[in-house]
Amino acid sequence: MTEEPEAGKSLDPQDWAELRAAGHRMLDDMFDFIQHVRERPVWRPIPPEVRAHFRTPLPQASQPLETVYKEFSEFILPYTAGNVHPAFMGWVHGGGTPVGMLAEMLSAGINANLGGRDHVPVEVERQLVEWAREMFKFPAGASGLFVTGTSLANFIAVLVARAQALGPEVRRTGVGGDGTLLRAYTSRAAHRCIPLAVDLAGFGTDSLRLIPTDHRHRIDLTALREAIENDRRDGLRPFLVIGTAGTVDTGAVDPIDDLANLCSDQGMRLHIDGAFGALAVLSPALAPLVKGLERADSIAFDFHKWAQVPYDAGFLLVRDGNLHRRTFATPAAYLRPDARGIAAGAPWFSDYGPDLSRGFRALKTWFTLKTFGVERIGSVLAHTCELARYLERKVLVERRLELLAPAQLNIVCFRFAADDSVNSQIVVDLHEAGIVAPSTTIIDGKLAIRAAFVNHRTQKCDVDALVSGVVQFGERLTV
Numbered sequence: 001m002t003e004e005p006e007a008g009k010s011l012d013p014q015d016w017a018e019l020r021a022a023g024h025r026m027l028d029d030m031f032d033f034i035q036h037v038r039e040r041p042v043w044r045p046i047p048p049e050v051r052a053h054f055r056t057p058l059p060q061a062s063q064p065l066e067t068v069y070k071e072f073s074e075f076i077l078p079y080t081a082g083n084v085h086p087a088f089m090g091w092v093h094g095g096g097t098p099v100g101m102l103a104e105m106l107s108a109g110i111n112a113n114l115g116g117r118d119h120v121p122v123e124v125e126r127q128l129v130e131w132a133r134e135m136f137k138f139p140a141g142a143s144g145l146f147v148t149g150t151s152l153a154n155f156i157a158v159l160v161a162r163a164q165a166l167g168p169e170v171r172r173t174g175v176g177g178d179g180t181l182l183r184a185y186t187s188r189a190a191h192r193c194i195p196l197a198v199d200l201a202g203f204g205t206d207s208l209r210l211i212p213t214d215h216r217h218r219i220d221l222t223a224l225r226e227a228i229e230n231d232r233r234d235g236l237r238p239f240l241v242i243g244t245a246g247t248v249d250t251g252a253v254d255p256i257d258d259l260a261n262l263c264s265d266q267g268m269r270l271h272i273d274g275a276f277g278a279l280a281v282l283s284p285a286l287a288p289l290v291k292g293l294e295r296a297d298s299i300a301f302d303f304h305k306w307a308q309v310p311y312d313a314g315f316l317l318v319r320d321g322n323l324h325r326r327t328f329a330t331p332a333a334y335l336r337p338d339a340r341g342i343a344a345g346a347p348w349f350s351d352y353g354p355d356l357s358r359g360f361r362a363l364k365t366w367f368t369l370k371t372f373g374v375e376r377i378g379s380v381l382a383h384t385c386e387l388a389r390y391l392e393r394k395v396l397v398e399r400r401l402e403l404l405a406p407a408q409l410n411i412v413c414f415r416f417a418a419d420d421s422v423n424s425q426i427v428v429d430l431h432e433a434g435i436v437a438p439s440t441t442i443i444d445g446k447l448a449i450r451a452a453f454v455n456h457r458t459q460k461c462d463v464d465a466l467v468s469g470v471v472q473f474g475e476r477l478t479v
């Protein structure tokens with residue numbers, strides 16, 4: 001058997017010029033994809049043969065990059081969810097930017113592992129922690145880290161609260177004894193990842209009290225106080241309030257200052273799920289809406305939603321960095337930090353969360369914040385809220401439409417004056433026509449068409465297309 005040349009063992013190309021040309025072409029294609037996004041449908045149904053294309057056996061042999069890229073262009077690129085498109089206003093999805101895309105390419109090239117060790121990528125993430133601290137006016141000593149998204153950030157925040165209530169020994173003993181007495185509180189409008197976080201932390205979802213909301217979908221403070229008093233009377237231990245800055249259904253912001261007062265009176269922790277809404281601090285026009293955030297014990301939010309950083313870039317900021325670290329730090333011989341060399345630079349990000357290997361999410365966020373500056377990002381946020389108010393005005397004057405939840409931030413819930421099934425049909429028809437992509441939710445028992453303006457590319461003409469599409473499709477379905 002003849003030995004292959006050493007170069008053949010590596011996965012790097014033998015012909016770099018060829019790879020370089022292919023790479024430049026891909027980059028140009030992606031610039032075209034973003035530049036001309038408005039010319040395409042926002043979404044298109046996936047033909048069965050396209051889906052079937054992804055049911056093939058494990059590839060054994062090599063094939064040219066060109067071939068694989070052709071498959072990507074034909075079978076993947078045209079069938080994405082559409083959140084890059086300006087007419088995408090479903091759920092709460094970020095639009096991304098070409099700057100973020102380039103940064104992703106650079107970080108893939110570096111292939112950094114941000115779990116720990118002494119390298120500047122870690123310093124970039126530390127820089128982002130400092131910027132987040134500055135954004136939310138958190139004190140020195142606050143800690144933070146990137147995670148996949150707010151779902152995970154909320155989970156980590158509950159673990160930090162657990163370590164405070166039961167001491168870090170809870171990591172050894174588990175939530176038994178006193179732990180079964182702990183109670184957490186959030187509103188009925190909280191995201192579904194909150195009960196999940198409480199479940200994953202070992203408390204069980206029964207230990208989470210879902211408090212009713214007021215007419216603006218914010219947590220009802222009187223009901224919250226009563227629930228806490230009742231639980232204390234029953235010998236239970238209220239320990240955590242989870243408020244929301246920008247609920248996923250309506251964009252409602254809980255009264256954060258009042259929650260902070262209540263928590264400090266009651267000796268409870270305050271965590272805020274600010275997945276998108278927390279970033280309102282970046283806009284002078286919106287910041288007053290989230291006043292009090294600076295008093296929270298921790299804040300979870302996403303750079304991948306309103307701040308337009310490409311997926312994924314969730315973040316958790318914790319006021320007490322020591323407590324945060326004691327919640328996770330675990331000695332392991334093979335991870336022992338040194339004073340010098342590559343293994344220096346402790347504490348490491350793996351001491352602040354469950355992940356050891358971690359990607360360089362900080363780089364695309366660093367590029368985004370530096371390239372645009374927070375002023376420009378803040379004005380994007382304010383613009384999406386103006387679009388919501390513009391839609392609200394149009395809904396109010398259009399006789400066939402009903403407003404179901406007012407625009408509090410960037411979300412409007414409304415419907416065509418007909419039953420739930422007509423409204424859900426309208427939304428699906430709009431998706432399939434590729435015109436505009438709202439989503440649905442239930443508001444006060446009624447199915448609502450929900451428009452969440454997150455994408456920085458969305459303009460008034462997209463709102464006009466939504467309104468005329470809903471009316472036209474609705475009339476067609478109700479003649």
Ligand SMILES: *Cc1c(COP(=O)(O)O)cnc(C)c1O
Binds near residue numbers: 148149193273276
């Ligand atoms: C999107 C969202 C979440 C979940 O965040 P992910 O980044 O998707 O994990 C949690 N809470 C609210 C209010 C959200 O809008």
